[in-house]
Amino acid sequence: MRLAPEHIGELWWSDLALHTGRYAVFALLTWAVLWVGLKRPLRGRKIREDNPPAAQMALEFLISMRSVVIFATAAMGMALLSEAGAYPLSRLARHWGPVWFWTSLVLMIIGHDAYYYWSHRAMHHPRLFQKFHRRHHRSHNPSPFSAYSFDLREAALMSSFVILWPLAVPTPWQVVTLFILHQIARNTLAHAGYELMPARANGRPMFDWLTTTTHHDLHHASGGSNFGLYFTWWDRWMGTENPDYYAAFARAVRRPLGRRPVLPATPAPAAPLRG
Ligand SMILES: [Zn+2]
Numbered sequence: 001m002r003l004a005p006e007h008i009g010e011l012w013w014s015d016l017a018l019h020t021g022r023y024a025v026f027a028l029l030t031w032a033v034l035w036v037g038l039k040r041p042l043r044g045r046k047i048r049e050d051n052p053p054a055a056q057m058a059l060e061f062l063i064s065m066r067s068v069v070i071f072a073t074a075a076m077g078m079a080l081l082s083e084a085g086a087y088p089l090s091r092l093a094r095h096w097g098p099v100w101f102w103t104s105l106v107l108m109i110i111g112h113d114a115y116y117y118w119s120h121r122a123m124h125h126p127r128l129f130q131k132f133h134r135r136h137h138r139s140h141n142p143s144p145f146s147a148y149s150f151d152l153r154e155a156a157l158m159s160s161f162v163i164l165w166p167l168a169v170p171t172p173w174q175v176v177t178l179f180i181l182h183q184i185a186r187n188t189l190a191h192a193g194y195e196l197m198p199a200r201a202n203g204r205p206m207f208d209w210l211t212t213t214t215h216h217d218l219h220h221a222s223g224g225s226n227f228g229l230y231f232t233w234w235d236r237w238m239g240t241e242n243p244d245y246y247a248a249f250a251r252a253v254r255r256p257l258g259r260r261p262v263l264p265a266t267p268a269p270a271a272p273l274r275g
């Protein structure tokens with residue numbers, strides 16, 4: 001099917017409605033459930049004492065709408081590129097079955113985590129920070145509405161991953177949709193202000209390879225550490241995890257921070273008998 005020019009506008013509007021809906025549903029739901037409905041039972045999981053002012057959250061919502069315009073335009077561009085045959089790998093991958101379907105989703109999430117870590121570190125370079133990333137860090141105390149509160153350049157950088165990845169890796173289009181849902185869910189939770197990760201008895205995160213809300217909250221509080229989005233791998237490999245992370249997590253879940261579990265020592269090999 002070839003898109004008639006008059007349908008391009010319709011496509012853009014439907015992409016805009018879809019991206020707005022996803023952001024609004026995730027941000028509003030997270031805010032309504034955690035900050036209003038479960039406010040009392042989750043008292044013991046609130047990361048900071050204070051809430052950001054309502055004016056900050058309203059501005060984050062408006063700026064996120066501007067980012068959504070960039071994402072919708074990128075989605076329309078991808079649809080047009082796909083029409084022009086620019087995504088042969090995605091067409092091919094449709095027929096590769098469920099194993100590849102789920103594998104390609106995991107690969108896309110891992111790929112995006114690496115892309116995000118390195119582009120995020122680059123945006124913190126003094127020469128790029130003001131132009132790319134200042135807006136996001138105006139939210140010193142983030143809220144569920146901070147998820148897409150980006151400068152225009154940051155929004156463009158974020159959407160370019162979704163445009164480029166299926167050019168290189170055979171990824172069915174439904175996987176791209178699932179990836180975007182996972183991305184907005186994790187992104188909103190990273191800014192949710194409450195620590196939802198289960199804690200171990202020693203006050204450390206249950207799934208320590210995943211980033212937590214506290215992990216990203218520390219990034220907003222201090223800036224120069226914790227650049228990862230979904231996983232803690234890159235920050236640990238590159239030595240950029242905040243040294244206060246475990247203590248901050250333990251404070252957020254109201255547990256004393258215990259020592260790391262010590263593995264039982266391997267018994268020394270028996271000395272050879274002499275005689
Ligand atoms: Zn953030």
Ligand SMILES: [Zn+2]
Nearest residue numbers: 120124133219
């Ligand atoms: Zn940052």
